[in-house]
Amino acid sequence: MFFRLIDIKKSYQGGSQKTLVLKGINLDINEGSFISFVGASGAGKSTLLLILAGLLRPTSGELYFDSKKLTRLSDKEWSFIRKQYIGIIFQKKIFIPHLKVYENIITPLSFITDLSGRGFDDGRVEDLMETFDLKAHRNKYPEELSGGELQRMMIVRSLVTGPKILLADEPTGDLDLENSKEIIHILKKINKKGLTIVMVTHNKELALQARNIYRIDKGEIAKLIK
Amino acid sequence: MELRTDKINLFWLSRKGLFRFKTWFVLKVVVLFLWGFVILNSYSLYLSQPRLFQASISNKFMFFLFLLLNFIFFVFFMALTILTFKLRQVEFGLYRCSGATRREIITLMFNESLMLTLISFGLLFFFEIIFIYFFRLEIAGLFKVSYDLRFTLGMAKNFLLSLVLVFILLMVCYFPLAVYYSCKDPYEIVRY
Ligand SMILES: Nc1ncnc2c1ncn2[C@@H]1O[C@H](COP(=O)(O)OP(=O)(O)OP(=O)(O)O)[C@@H](O)[C@H]1O
Numbered sequence A: 001m002f003f004r005l006i007d008i009k010k011s012y013q014g015g016s017q018k019t020l021v022l023k024g025i026n027l028d029i030n031e032g033s034f035i036s037f038v039g040a041s042g043a044g045k046s047t048l049l050l051i052l053a054g055l056l057r058p059t060s061g062e063l064y065f066d067s068k069k070l071t072r073l074s075d076k077e078w079s080f081i082r083k084q085y086i087g088i089i090f091q092k093k094i095f096i097p098h099l100k101v102y103e104n105i106i107t108p109l110s111f112i113t114d115l116s117g118r119g120f121d122d123g124r125v126e127d128l129m130e131t132f133d134l135k136a137h138r139n140k141y142p143e144e145l146s147g148g149e150l151q152r153m154m155i156v157r158s159l160v161t162g163p164k165i166l167l168a169d170e171p172t173g174d175l176d177l178e179n180s181k182e183i184i185h186i187l188k189k190i191n192k193k194g195l196t197i198v199m200v201t202h203n204k205e206l207a208l209q210a211r212n213i214y215r216i217d218k219g220e221i222a223k224l225i226k
Numbered sequence B: 001m002e003l004r005t006d007k008i009n010l011f012w013l014s015r016k017g018l019f020r021f022k023t024w025f026v027l028k029v030v031v032l033f034l035w036g037f038v039i040l041n042s043y044s045l046y047l048s049q050p051r052l053f054q055a056s057i058s059n060k061f062m063f064f065l066f067l068l069l070n071f072i073f074f075v076f077f078m079a080l081t082i083l084t085f086k087l088r089q090v091e092f093g094l095y096r097c098s099g100a101t102r103r104e105i106i107t108l109m110f111n112e113s114l115m116l117t118l119i120s121f122g123l124l125f126f127f128e129i130i131f132i133y134f135f136r137l138e139i140a141g142l143f144k145v146s147y148d149l150r151f152t153l154g155m156a157k158n159f160l161l162s163l164v165l166v167f168i169l170l171m172v173c174y175f176p177l178a179v180y181y182s183c184k185d186p187y188e189i190v191r192y
């Protein structure tokens, strides 16, 4: 067992109105699993993923990681956990426009090892760039990439730190089905090597590629049988 | 759960961050240099010749000019600073999401502020020495004293004191802004 969520609730305060977005999520995420969340827009998928990443605090409920209670950890302790275990692909296309593709990819490494002495594992970066077919684009700026290449850049960036779990919010973005399948295919291969993956997607067909599928509907979670 | 304790070379990283925007960096150094020059020399004058300083300040035009120059440089410097921080916000957000603590980011920004001021001051110091050397007779004449070693030492002391003043001033305007921009909740950056 890796992550355990017990009765996680989350409400957003919008003005004077409070909306309950997650209404008590119970879920176990096992090490090495490949999970996908499907659900309508606004169902709370991204909210759940951001809670797993520690970037958003649940309103109530408990979150455990390796039997360590995370719910009341300080910002600093969460930072350590993110640094060591978690890779994130955001739904929003986030990149640094004034840095080249390679430099964008290694930003998460800045605080992990000594960048000066070529201290980080450059081999992993190169391998990942090879796997995701980005080698030819390393000296381009993100704005010069196609949508699919940009998406792959963000995937590689989430993996360079060697996380144990990948939280991927629409990792295929708005790519066509062919390209999306290609990306999922690679993710599946990485999953086989031991990386736990939690993926959010709109697309049922892509979701089916995962081993476990959950539907999030109006803040509640239900397991779908393939 | 064991935690990785790799040492991070924040100094190197901050140097990198500082030079990344070369044009902005040069502009900031230039503005700091000119601003420092105005403050430094007025303060130095105030320390060595308070009456002469008061006499020039009591001249309305001089006083106005002094305020105006300071204001312009201040506005320029702050605008440049805020713009670069805004540009770098995503970068800070990504650092935070991949495990940098608030404290590490603040240290990074502190290093950057420090380096920026040291570079500008290095230049300023160098320039002042040349300036004083070439105009030593005129300066001595202005202060109605003879040019000797005591005069030179006095100038040097005042100069150093002024340097400390400008340094504090800079850290007071640059560093809090750096903290403000680097410590925003990463959630705000990664979310729509
Ligand atoms: N910061 C916020 N303040 C107020 N309401 C929010 C905030 N963030 C999200 N919400 C609301 O919470 C609900 C769930 O949002 P979330 O982003 O988790 O949905 P989602 O399932 O990821 O949707 P999509 O598939 O469109 O990305 C939405 O109705 C949204 O309007």
Ligand SMILES: [Mg+2]
Residues within 6 Å of the ligand: A045, A046, A047, A091, A169
């Ligand atoms: Mg979403």
